[in-house]
Structure formats: structure tokens, C-alpha cells
Amino acid sequence: MSKVRATVNSSGGDIALIRFLVLVGGYAAISRFVFDAFWDRSILVGIAVAAVVHLALSFAARRSAS
Numbered sequence: 001m002s003k004v005r006a007t008v009n010s011s012g013g014d015i016a017l018i019r020f021l022v023l024v025g026g027y028a029a030i031s032r033f034v035f036d037a038f039w040d041r042s043i044l045v046g047i048a049v050a051a052v053v054h055l056a057l058s059f060a061a062r063r064s065a066s
Contacts, residue, residue, distance in 0.1 A: 016058065023050035
């Protein structure tokens with residue numbers, strides 16, 4: 001992760017935001033195309049699942065850093 005941060009000259013917050021948006025898009029697409037849900041529900045499911053995964057990854061990163 002530090003190599004990516006050095007390459008794009010971004011802070012940890014920028015990387016976390018990009019990771020969160022990629023997770024939302026991925027889970028929304030899975031919900032839409034695999035489970036054949038409507039886009040509005042797919043986006044809501046994507047946000048909910050991505051929030052949980054994002055929090056878990058952030059917690060794990062903080063725990064391993066200390």
C-alpha cells in the first residue's frame with residue numbers, strides 16, 4: 001500500500017475513499033448481474049456491504065500498524 005501511496009502521492013484517506021468506491025461498485029454489480037436485483041437495491045446493498053468490508057479492513061490495518 002505504501003508503494004501505491006508514494007506513486008500517486010496520496011494520503012491514506014484518498015486511498016481509503018478509492019477502495020470504498022471500488023467496493024461499492026463491485027458489490028452493486030454482483031448484486032445486479034448475479035442476483036438480478038434492481039439498480040436501486042443493488043447500490044444500497046453495495047454501500048452496505050462495502051461499508052462493513054471497509055471498516056473491517058481499516059480496523060485490521062490499524063491493528064497491524066500498532
